[in-house]
Amino acid sequence: MVDLITLTALEASSYYNHLGGDRYESTVHAQGAWNPHEQHMAPVAGLMVQALEQFQHRDDMRLARINFDILGLIPAGEFSLKTTLLRPGKTIELLQTELLAQGRPAVRATAWRLQKNDTTAIEFYEDEPLGSLEDSVPWDGMGRWPGGFIQTLEGRSLPEHRAGHGRAWLHSPYTMLDGGEHASALVRLIGLVDSANGVAARMEPEPGGWMYPNVDLSIHLYRDPVGEWLGLATHVTIGSDGIGLTSSVLHDVNGPFGRSEQILTVRPIPHAQ
Template sequence: MPENTTQCAAEVTSYYRHLGENRYESTIHAQGAWNTHEQHMAPVTGIMVHALEQFEPRADMRLARLSFDILGLIPAGAFTIDTTLLRPGKTIELLQAELVAEGRVAVRVTAWRLQTNDTSAVEAYEDEPMDSLESSVPWDGLSSWPGGFIKSVQGRSHPDHRPGRGRAWLHSPYTMLDGGEHSSALVRLLGLADSANGVSARMAPVPGGFMFPNVDLSIHIYREPVGEWLGLDTHVTIAGDGIGLTSSVLNDINGPFARTEQILTIRPIPHRP
C-alpha cells in the first residue's frame, strides 16, 4: 500500500506535495472513495487545473472549458503532470495535460484558453443562483462514503436537498499544495467539483447495491470564481441500460460561474469477501 495512505491526517495540511518541476505526490487527503490505493478525481482535477494555469500563462487569457477523461484507476503516490500546447493562437489556445502514474496515463484533460475582453456592458446570466451560504445548514451527507478526500470536506445544504436532486455547499480547509504554494480560487473550487456525483447520489454505496463512477468530467467556466466555498446545484439521471449522467451548476458566493457534466457507468458493486 502506498505510503500516503498510512499518514496521520492531522499532520498533513495539503492534498499534494510538490516534488519539483512537474512531479507531485498525493497525501491521505486525496485518497479515493472506491479504493484505498487510488486518488479521488476531485483533488486530481484541482492539481491538473493548477498545472494548466502555470503553463505559459498569459494575463489576457483564461481557462474556459476543461474536458477530463479518466483512463482507469488513478494510483495514489507519486506522479507527473505533462502539459503541452496543442493549438497555439493569439486569442484562442488549446492545452493538454496528462497525469502519468505507474508508467501510464491515468487522466487526460484538454482545455480551451480564451482571450478576455471587457464585455461588462452586455454581461448576463441565466442559471439560477443557489440560496446563500448563510441560509444553509450543516450537512454530513458525504459521510456514507469512505476515503481520505471525503473526510477532508466540510458540507452545508439547503432544505430541499434530496437524492438525485440537491443543493449543497462544500469547503476544504486544506491547501492544494504544500509549502504555501499559492493556488487560485479556480483551483480550490474545481478541486471539489467532482464531488457532484456523490453529493446528490440516488443510491448509497452499500454491498449488494450499485456503483456509479464517472469516466469523465466536463467543465464550462463562464465566469472567473472567487472565495473558498463551492455550491453544487445538481441533477442525477439514470437510464435503464447501465449509463447515467450527473449535471451541476457550480456556484461561488456571488452566484453561478460554471456548469459540469459527468457520464456514469452503473454496475453492481462486486462482492468482496
C-alpha cells in the same frame, strides 16, 4: 485503507507533495472513495487545473472549458504531470495536461483558453442562483462515502436538497500543495467539483448495491470564480442500460459561474472475494 494511513500522512495539510519539477505525490487526503489505493478525481482535477493555469500564462486569456477523461484507476502515490500546447493562437489556445502514473496515462485533460474582452455592458446569467451560504445548514451527508478526500470536506445543505437533486455548499481547509500557500480560487473550487456525483447520489454506496463512478468530468466556465466555497445545484439521471449523468450548475458566493457534466458507468458493486 488503514495500511495507507500513517501518522505523517494524517498530519499533512495538503492533498499533494511537490517532489520537484513535474513530479508529485498524493497524500492520504487525496484518497478516493471507490478504492483505498486510488486518488479521488476532485483534487486531481484541481492540481491539473493549476498546471494548465500556470503553463505559459497569459494575463489576457483565461481557461473557459476543461474536459477530463479518466483513463482508468488513478493510482495513489507518485506521478507526474505533462502539459503541452496543442493549438497556439493569439485569441484562442488549446492546452493539454496528462497525469502519468505507473507507466501509463491515468487522466488526460484538454482546455480551451480564450482571450478576455470587456463584455460588462451585455453581461447576463440565465442559470438560477443557488440559495446563499448564509441560508444553508451544516450537512454531513458526504460522510456516507469512505476515503481520505471526503473526510477533508465541510458541507452545508439547503432545504430543497434530496437524493438526485443536490443543493449543497462544499469547502476544504486543505491546500492543494505542501508549503501552506492556497492556490487560486479557480484551482480550489475546481478541486471540489467532482464531488457532485456524491452530493446528490440516488443510491447508497453499500455492499450488494450499485456503483456509479464517472469516466469523465467536463467543466464550462462563463466567468472566473472567487472565494473558497463551491455551491452545487446538481441533478442525477440514470438510464435503463447502465449509463447515467450527473449535471451541475457551479456557484461561488457571488452566484453561478459555470457548469459541469459527469457521465456515469452504473453497475452492481462486486462481492468481496
